[in-house]
Amino acid sequence: MRNATNTMLCWNVDTGAIGLVPWPDSAGASNVYNRNELASRADTRKANFETRQATVLAQAMVIILLDKFDPAVVHDVLLDLDEYRAAMPPELLNS
Numbered sequence: 608m609r610n611a612t613n614t615m616l617c618w619n620v621d622t623g624a625i626g627l628v629p630w631p632d633s634a635g636a637s638n639v640y641n642r643n644e645l646a647s648r649a650d651t652r653k654a655n656f657e658t659r660q661a662t663v664l665a666q667a668m669v670i671i672l673l674d675k676f677d678p679a680v681v682h683d684v685l686l687d688l689d690e691y692r693a694a695m696p697p698e699l700l701n702s
Contacts, residue, residue: 610689611645611659612652616666618642620674625684642674645688660690667691 609627617640618625628637630646637643644666645651651662667685670676682699685691692700 608689609687611654611663613646614688615643615647616645616663616670616685616688618670618674618676623676625670625676625680627684627687656690656693660694663688663690664694 609629613630615628615630615632615637616625617628617637619640620642624640626640628640628643630652632647637647645659645663651659654662663685667681670681671678686695686700
């Protein structure tokens with residue numbers, strides 16, 4: 608499964624696009640986005656699970672509150688990350 612050590616969270620503030628892209632991105636899939644976090648940062652790749660989980664949740668808040676993304680869209684994308692899924696109650700895992 609995907610996690611914050613092998614996947615970038617990418618988004619484009621101008622278009623509202625958001626997605627997960629494998630790290631390293633040898634295919635250039637992240638080029639359509641103007642922001643990226645998680646596996647593209649060495650400190651995130653080296654962090655333990657709990658620290659990565661906090662990073663994922665904090666980044667979700669930044670994207671939702673600062674960049675004004677729809678929370679449901681962000682949630683649906685992040686469900687593919689182990690760190691995010693582990694933080695969610697069962698009733699939110701099948702949305």
